Amino acid sequence: MLPPTQTEAFDELPLVERARSGDDSAFTDLVTRYERKIFRLAKHITQNEEDAEDVLQETFLKAYSHLGEFQGNSKFYTWIVRIAVNESLMKLRKRKTDRTVSLDESIDTGEETVVREIAVWEDSPEDRYSQEELRGILEKAIDSLRPAFRTVFVLRDVEELSTEETAVALDLSVPAVKSRLLRARLQLREKLTRFFRRKGDDVFAYL
Amino acid sequence: MSLLTCKDFLSELSEYLDETTDPDIRRRVEVHVSECPNCFVVFDTTKKTLQIYKGMEPQPIPQDVHSRLMAALEKRRSRPA
Numbered sequence: 563m564l565p566p567t568q569t570e571a572f573d574e575l576p577l578v579e580r581a582r583s584g585d586d587s588a589f590t591d592l593v594t595r596y597e598r599k600i601f602r603l604a605k606h607i608t609q610n611e612e613d614a615e616d617v618l619q620e621t622f623l624k625a626y627s628h629l630g631e632f633q634g635n636s637k638f639y640t641w642i643v644r645i646a647v648n649e650s651l652m653k654l655r656k657r658k659t660d661r662t663v664s665l666d667e668s669i670d671t672g673e674e675t676v677v678r679e680i681a682v683w684e685d686s687p688e689d690r691y692s693q694e695e696l697r698g699i700l701e702k703a704i705d706s707l708r709p710a711f712r713t714v715f716v717l718r719d720v721e722e723l724s725t726e727e728t729a730v731a732l733d734l735s736v737p738a739v740k741s742r743l744l745r746a747r748l749q750l751r752e753k754l755t756r757f758f759r760r761k762g763d764d765v766f767a768y769l
Numbered sequence: 770m771s772l773l774t775c776k777d778f779l780s781e782l783s784e785y786l787d788e789t790t791d792p793d794i795r796r797r798v799e800v801h802v803s804e805c806p807n808c809f810v811v812f813d814t815t816k817k818t819l820q821i822y823k824g825m826e827p828q829p830i831p832q833d834v835h836s837r838l839m840a841a842l843e844k845r846r847s848r849p850a
């Protein structure tokens with residue numbers, strides 16, 4: 563197992579510059595820094611371990627070959643996320659032929675934002691479960707979202723890209739990202755409520 | 770200051786949590802959740818949902834996956850472009 567990577571407050575620019583000038587060890591440093599996140603992202607979108615590994619390799623191979631085209635006006639991380647998202651969606655489309663794979667904006671019309679279940683949660687609901695159980699609950703909840711919603715949620719709230727970066731990575735408009743994010747968040751809230759609600763309380767519905 | 774309905778509140782919730790709402794809407798959201806117990810719960814549990822996900826560290830990558838990635842890169846490097 564490799565040591566955890568830290569992506570916050572890390573200035574990747576000097577490394578990227580060195581990698582661009584042909585320093586392979588600098589590129590390897592970038593790979594070890596971001597491989598866990600890219601692998602997680604690919605697993606979330608493809609929902610398949612094998613596909614995720616292919617995506618991981620393709621992403622860094624493409625990044626390596628196209629490093630000269632990387633402009634440096636976005637972050638390197640955002641750039642590889644964009645490659646990884648495209649590769650993942652291609653995998654997903656290959657496996658599933660149904661239309662739910664579409665990230666098309668037409669998905670944003672006609673489906674209402676609803677809240678069905680409301681229940682107060684425990685104060686620290688995550689303490690009720692072991693780390694491993696909690697991870698299982700959280701990942702299963704994400705995976706049960708439709709692709710158009712889970713992709714937006716994963717980029718915004720797990721990988722913590724900005725709304726604009728997410729829009730660019732998914733080739734969506736900013737309003738489309740916002741509306742999907744809201745619905746993804748509400749759906750997850752509802753799924754987690756089943757695990758985290760305070761015992762003995764009533765569940766009520768509104769709207 | 771006009772009051773928000775529960776539906777208005779829901780449509781503002783995401784941006785409120787991202788702290789991208791303008792001050793006027795912000796205040797109206799706060800007034801609404803202070804007066805509407807249901808929306809308070811939705812607000813509070815959605816906020817917790819995001820906190821829990823943001824705290825989720827990616828798992829270490831399996832060693833064999835890492836090794837195969839490194840091998841693939843090595844192979845590409847040894848090939849003249």
Ligand SMILES: [Zn+2]
Binds near residue numbers: 775809
């Ligand atoms: Zn309300």
